[in-house]
Amino acid sequence: MITKLPKWILWGGAVLAFSAGCVNTAALMGFARLSVSHVTGNVSLFAAAIAYLDVRSILYIGALLLSFLAGAIMSGFVIGQTSLKLGRRYGRALYIEAALLLLSYWLYQQHDYLGQLTAAMACGLQNAMVATYSGAVIRTTHLTGLTSDMGAAIGNWLAGRPISKPTLGFQAIIWYCFCGGSVAGAFLYASVGYGALLLPVSIVLIAAIVYNRASDHLPETRDPIR
Structure with missing residues (x-):
């Protein structure tokens, strides 16, 4: 657990x-009208498309699922490890994600479904980028597992059992930030359409620049369990 x-x-x-x-x-x-940050719901839609022999949806949703997987594979290729450790490989992964999101914005502007695929690839890359820290699973692109972990921790706390408060606090921050980003995305899309993607493009690009500059001055961080 995170201490x-x-x-x-x-x-x-x-x-x-x-x-x-x-x-x-x-x-x-x-x-x-499809999610790009997780695959669970899309797998259900994919199964429904198979049941109705909707070939168009089978191809579109199948490609979306494979794109998320491709992003995760890309993360593993670039970073090459399963535990958190400082290094410029994370910076490179963030630059790649920013480029994918920017490409997605341009494709969306052309009303091209490939924009959906590149956005899913960016999310898959990001979600796999930070896998675990001190035994705590960290996910930044969806909330299902996070909400389950938070609920279990709260249940243990109510029963009088010890819990890791830093872990619960971190999970709560991720939960609220994802929710806040969703609200911001909704308002921006209603105002400027796919121009809403320029906000996450800027965020990820700035994060890459800041990380690369800071990583040279931060102490090496390893997951003590792995």
Whole structure:
């Protein structure tokens, strides 16, 4: 469990969760009407499309699922590890994510479904980028597992059992930041359409620049369990 969370992880997780919430809401409000930040609901839609032999939906949703997976694979290729450790590989992954989001914005402007795929790839990359820290699972692009973990922790606390308050606090921050990003994405999409994606593009790009500059001056951080 997280006992002492480095500030760079706290701020990084919060910022990326906000960005993912914004991206996902814009994608859902757009012409494709499909989520890009997680796969669970899309798998159900994929199964329904198979049941109704809706070939168009099978192809579109199947490609979306594979794009999220491709982003996660890209993260593993670039970062090459399963535990948090400072290094410029995270900076490179963030630059790639920013580029994917920018490409997604341009494709969406052309009303091209490939924009949905590149947005999903960016989210898959981000979600796999930060896997675990001190035994606590960290997810920044969806809230299902996070909400379950928070609920279980609160239940244990109500029963008088000890819990990791830093872990619960971090999870709550991620939850609220994703929700806040979703609200921001909804308002921006209602005002400027897919221009809403320029906010997460800017956020991720700035995060990459700040991280690369800061990583040279921060002490090396490893997951003590792994």
